[in-house]
Amino acid sequence: MNSRRATWVPRRQCLAALGRVLLQGESLTQALADETAHLPPREAAWARALAFATVRWHVQLDAMVEGMLDRPLKPRDAVIRVLLCQGLAEVFHFGTPDHAAVRETAELARTIQRPGAVGLVNALLRRALREREPLLQAMQRTPALRYACPAWLVAGIRASHPEHWEAMLEASTRAAPMTLRVNTARVSRAAMQEQLHREGLAVHPHPLVPTALTLADPMDVDAIPGFADGLLSVQDAAAQWAGLLLSPQPGERILDACAAPGGKTGHLLEASSGQIDLTALDVDGERMGRVRDNLQRLEYRARMVIGDLADPQAWWDGRPFDAILLDVPCSASGVIRRHPDIKLLRRAADIPALATRQRELLAQAWELLRPGGRLLYVTCSLLAEENERVVGPWLAATPDAQPLPLAFPGGVERAVGRAVVLGTEDMDGFYYALLGRAG
Known part of the structure; x- marks a missing residue:
């Protein structure tokens, strides 16, 4: 050359x-x-x-x-x-x-x-x-220049995480690692790690997330041994908590309400060995194609629906769900290591509109949940406006809703729910709130 x-x-x-x-x-x-x-x-x-x-x-x-x-x-x-x-x-x-x-x-x-x-x-x-x-x-x-982050976003992160904001901004200037999720329904993490070592790949188990392995050096996903066979998927360690925290049980009827591109959809099926009745819903038909591809690779099945959560009459059969994963559209400020253009394309004025949409989706999803059921609200946002300030007021106004205990390594307590601080053990920033419906 x-x-x-x-x-x-x-x-x-x-x-x-x-x-x-x-x-x-x-x-x-x-x-x-x-x-x-x-x-x-x-x-x-x-x-x-x-x-x-x-x-x-x-x-x-x-x-x-x-x-x-x-x-x-x-x-x-x-x-x-x-x-x-x-x-x-x-x-x-x-x-x-x-x-x-x-x-x-x-x-x-x-x-x-x-x-x-x-x-x-x-x-x-x-x-x-x-x-x-x-x-x-x-x-x-200034912090905005030091960490190459817009001043409005620096202010939002600082207000939301006064104890961790500078560490989060410093982490945002580094490239994210390539982390794998092991399909533990088919192979143990230790066995998968050993197989990758035999193939000459340097990989180590994530210290906090039991399904995660981190590659020392990123590589073409199609070249990773076990990927094509559905033994591995690429997913940040913090994102892997979603499938684990919802804890799907065999026989349950579950809705993945904003499913595309399907990483969490696949993990729900892995976590239950495919023994759940899963509906994967997303409004974006093109991105639903990626959900289909992921499930085919993993050799799992789900009911796939192109539809709007806000318009359930168009797709819902009227039978309530036992559990709902609600990974709402958000600023994606927690994944700016992977998508640094978020710092340039997102605007402060976007956040109130996103929060309004998040409240609407939470209220609508709640109507599809059976009494006694549970809902996991998820964002990859660092901003309280999209996290506890959405869930907290909604809880106060919803008599049959209550926060459920939520504990996992690496999470920090919020007013409601828990957050993964960006950079903790090289993870992306996420927010989780587990909510139970009385009954």
Whole structure:
């Protein structure tokens, strides 16, 4: 492979993906999938890594650019600003040798065909190298710059977790591990770990979650021994608590109310050895295809319904459920290590609307639960507005609802429910509340 092509082409495709995210508001995952689809695997992985680093640190990198520009760029030159952030990411957060980062980024500037772009990129990156220490010191002035997180989100996390907010923000700047869920209905975690070791993979059991194994190095999921056979799935350790905390029992009628893409659906079936009557519901038909694919791989069956929880007359047969898993749409602020574009695409104004929707879904799901049944409310949000401040007032206004005991390693008590603090044993941030219906 031509060594220069091995990084120049990925840089070009990285820039294309970043432009779609930063200038058009698209998902980083989708933009990278499109822009790297034709690349060899190693080049695609390189482009993805640089794009993630740039987006993860964008708040900080963009502030550096702003401080070094003599005058604002014209709107039509916005792509130059994207390229500058990409180059600064190589300098400060990607480990590229300084001379290579400057030379290759300036060379890439030729392809965007903007007058003066090459000179500006070259000059600004060289200045960043000369002023490295003062620039980095300036980025320590505020938590938003230090942790490359929007000020509104910093404030929300700090207010929600006054004892843990800084550790959570520090964790948010690191890449997330690749964690596997073992299908313990078919193989023990110890046996699966031994099998992976025999295959030459470095893997260790998660210290808190009994179904979780963590790979030392991420890899293509299809290359993981046991994945295609349904022995393993990819799922963060904190997310694995959902299937364990709902504790499905053989013969129960259970609703997975916001099922796509199906990770928790599969875990409910694994946890019960498939001996439950499970309905997987989601409003998004395209994403329900992923639920179907997951269940086929795991060799489990469920009733799959494309429908809206808020409109049960369109899909519900009127028979109440024994248990409901309600993993509500949320800000996803707890998974920003995996999806750093959340920091750029989500807005403070989104949170009240999400909380309203969450309250509506909780109230609607409750009507489908039998007396004596239980509901597990779940978010991957770090914000109290989507967690205990949704569940607490709803509990107070719902006479037949009561919080049920909920204890698991790594969780911290909230006013209602428990939260997994982002970064605890390298887990994502989650919130759980187990609710029982009187009767």
